[in-house]
Amino acid sequence: MEYEEAKQKIVEGLTKKLKTKSKFYFNDLAKIIGEKPRVAKKLINQMITEEVLEYWSSGSTSMYGLKGTGKQAHSEHED
Amino acid sequence: MAKHETPLLDQLETGPWPSFVTDIKREAESRAKNEKNVEYQIPQDCCDDLLGVLELSYKHGRTHWKHGGIVGVFGYGGGVIGRYCDQPEMFPGVAHFHTMRVSQPAGKFYTTKYLEEICDLWERRGSGLTNMHGSTGDIIFLGTTTPQLEETFWELGHNLDQDLGGSGSNLRTPSDCVGQARCEWSCYDTQAICHDLTVEYQDELHRPAFPYKFKFKFDGCPNCCVASIARSDLSFVGTWRDDIKIDQEAVKAYVGGEFPSNGGAHAGRDWGPFDIQKEVIDLCPTGCMRYEDGKLEINTPECTRCMHCINVMPRALRPGNDKGCSILAGAKAPILDGAQMGSLIVPFIKVEEPYDEIKETVIEPIWDWWMEEGKNRERLGELMKRQGFQKLLEVTGFKPDPRMVQEPRTNPYIFWKEDEVEGGFDRDINEFRKHHQR
Ligand code: SF4
Ligand code: SF4
Numbered sequence: 001m002e003y004e005e006a007k008q009k010i011v012e013g014l015t016k017k018l019k020t021k022s023k024f025y026f027n028d029l030a031k032i033i034g035e036k037p038r039v040a041k042k043l044i045n046q047m048i049t050e051e052v053l054e055y056w057s058s059g060s061t062s063m064y065g066l067k068g069t070g071k072q073a074h075s076e077h078e079d
Numbered sequence: 080m081a082k083h084e085t086p087l088l089d090q091l092e093t094g095p096w097p098s099f100v101t102d103i104k105r106e107a108e109s110r111a112k113n114e115k116n117v118e119y120q121i122p123q124d125c126c127d128d129l130l131g132v133l134e135l136s137y138k139h140g141r142t143h144w145k146h147g148g149i150v151g152v153f154g155y156g157g158g159v160i161g162r163y164c165d166q167p168e169m170f171p172g173v174a175h176f177h178t179m180r181v182s183q184p185a186g187k188f189y190t191t192k193y194l195e196e197i198c199d200l201w202e203r204r205g206s207g208l209t210n211m212h213g214s215t216g217d218i219i220f221l222g223t224t225t226p227q228l229e230e231t232f233w234e235l236g237h238n239l240d241q242d243l244g245g246s247g248s249n250l251r252t253p254s255d256c257v258g259q260a261r262c263e264w265s266c267y268d269t270q271a272i273c274h275d276l277t278v279e280y281q282d283e284l285h286r287p288a289f290p291y292k293f294k295f296k297f298d299g300c301p302n303c304c305v306a307s308i309a310r311s312d313l314s315f316v317g318t319w320r321d322d323i324k325i326d327q328e329a330v331k332a333y334v335g336g337e338f339p340s341n342g343g344a345h346a347g348r349d350w351g352p353f354d355i356q357k358e359v360i361d362l363c364p365t366g367c368m369r370y371e372d373g374k375l376e377i378n379t380p381e382c383t384r385c386m387h388c389i390n391v392m393p394r395a396l397r398p399g400n401d402k403g404c405s406i407l408a409g410a411k412a413p414i415l416d417g418a419q420m421g422s423l424i425v426p427f428i429k430v431e432e433p434y435d436e437i438k439e440t441v442i443e444p445i446w447d448w449w450m451e452e453g454k455n456r457e458r459l460g461e462l463m464k465r466q467g468f469q470k471l472l473e474v475t476g477f478k479p480d481p482r483m484v485q486e487p488r489t490n491p492y493i494f495w496k497e498d499e500v501e502g503g504f505d506r507d508i509n510e511f512r513k514h515h516q517r
Binding site: 026037040045054055058059062065 | 450456
């Protein structure tokens, strides 16, 4: 899949769910893109590099979110 | 004068063991004095505030740390764990107090120069508090602010030739026992493979795409000094295929009391004269040893390489010559739902550079399976339980082997499939009833 297409899917998919969730597991993203994990990983890494996505980590688990929408943004500025 | 009163923490210092409270107080005091004129980049009194917030947590019986956060160094999904205090007005010194994991060298060999350098760096850019080492093995830098993360990372990478370790849903920093560098029992070069795989799997270490954490650990022999069998998703335990090497003269010397057993490790008390029957032969878990007429014999096919006899008489017994490792999969030691030991997947494999066989036939097929089938936050061991050991054999292509079974009829892993059974699972009930009453 082309990067731009994957990016569009992710941005759309995540924005739609933003009301209920701001953090997503890697597998959720792979499903949205509809590719196997290894292929999805390359695309998602690029989205991190371009700062479309950002990581969130508890220390034991990692999650992904659209830049600026993660849990910290919520907990820092309390919604 | 301490900044906060800490009566509850002070009590922790009265026990018989060295206390982390004392360590933090010492660092707090040293930062307050600043005799070396360090240009502190985070609040000078962060250690005081750390004691303060901990005291408050003990008082309330609740933590005052928030859970996780979006911090990291650019491009890395691991190595930094965000920690924010939920009482930042009371304890501004620890309002941000992020942890950094620094990849430890294979076998944890350091020069004093290097240790001084990382300590100096962390005094300046962090709290000065470290944890050597965390349970995954990394050097843990405890406590810094968000702006210091990139600065610290830059200095680590450029001045100290040092990378961050793994955290989150990543490959965690691989860890190994001291191995052949200092231990003559090591059946392969643990440091070489630990380093090689760390370098090979950089992407897996820094960019989280696994369902959950994944650990490699390397033990040179079944003594398992890094507890790989209990704690790592893939554990590499050194072993050998041929006979334990026996020096009969040395055995006699142990029996005669010339050499102290266990290398003198239990010499603190008089346990009476060494009794080979009681202390070695009778304790062999498989009962495969015999000592008769001054001669020690071992029935190799029965020996499980438990190391007991070798540990007791290291000058008389040594691992054989045909060395390699066993690979076990699926161990974990979680806080919540109970520990699980590794299950044997590869009984024996040679450990030789460039380790292609291990990478291509074990590690990568297992990752492919787990990445596709694993649920979020599911460790490999849990996936193995859920889909069966058989599935693991299928994805790796290893043949079932009796050694994978702990004892007959206890293995929950292997099931017959319909096409492996003559006539399938359907039966002719009328035919059956001819021979069996209702
Ligand atoms: S695990 Fe075995 S080889 Fe490694 S240090 Fe311990 S005793 Fe030595
Ligand atoms: S290594 Fe363990 S199982 Fe093997 S002979 Fe020695 S005590 Fe017995």
